[in-house]
Amino acid sequence: MHSFLLHWLILTAALALTAYLLPGVNVSSPGALLVAALVLGFLNAILRPVLVLLTLPLTVLTLGLFYLVLNAVLFALASVLVPGFSVASFGAAFAGAILMSLLSWLLGSLTGKRRRRR
Numbered sequence: 001m002h003s004f005l006l007h008w009l010i011l012t013a014a015l016a017l018t019a020y021l022l023p024g025v026n027v028s029s030p031g032a033l034l035v036a037a038l039v040l041g042f043l044n045a046i047l048r049p050v051l052v053l054l055t056l057p058l059t060v061l062t063l064g065l066f067y068l069v070l071n072a073v074l075f076a077l078a079s080v081l082v083p084g085f086s087v088a089s090f091g092a093a094f095a096g097a098i099l100m101s102l103l104s105w106l107l108g109s110l111t112g113k114r115r116r117r118r
Contacts, residue, residue: 010111012037014103022099024092032084040078040100048074071097 015037019027027033051070052059059066076093079085087093 006111007108008037008041010104010107011041011100013107014100015040017103018096018100022092022096024088025096026086026088028084028086032082036078036082036085039082040075043074043078047077068094068098071101075100 012034015027016033019025019033027036048070051074052067055066055070059070072090072094075097076087076090079087079093087096
C-alpha cells in the first residue's frame with residue numbers, strides 16, 4: 001500500500017509540473033489533479049498492456065516510436081475521462097506524455113522508489 005501511495009504522489013507531482021510547464025495541459029483544481037493522476041495510473045496499468053500487445057506490429061515497424069503515440073493517446077484519454085483536466089490538442093498530449101514520463105522518472109529516482117526485479 002505504501003508503494004502505491006508513493007507512486008501516486010510521484011505521478012501527481014509530475015502531472016502538476018507538466019501542467020505548470022506546458023500551456024496546452026490544464027488542471028483546474030487540486031482535486032482534479034489527484035483524480036487525473038489516479039486515472040493515468042490505472043490507464044497505464046490496465047489499458048496500456050492491452051494496447052501495446054494490439055499495436056505491437058506497428059511499434060516494431062516504427063522501431064518503437066509508436067509507443068510514444070500510445071503514451072499520448074492514454075494521456076488524452078485521461079483528459080477526456082477526468083473533469084477539470086484538459087489537453088488542448090494531440091500535440092499537447094504528446095508533449096505532456098513525454099514530459100510527464102521524464103518528470104515521474106526523475107522524481108521516482110530522487111525519492112529512491114525503485115522497481116523490484118524478479
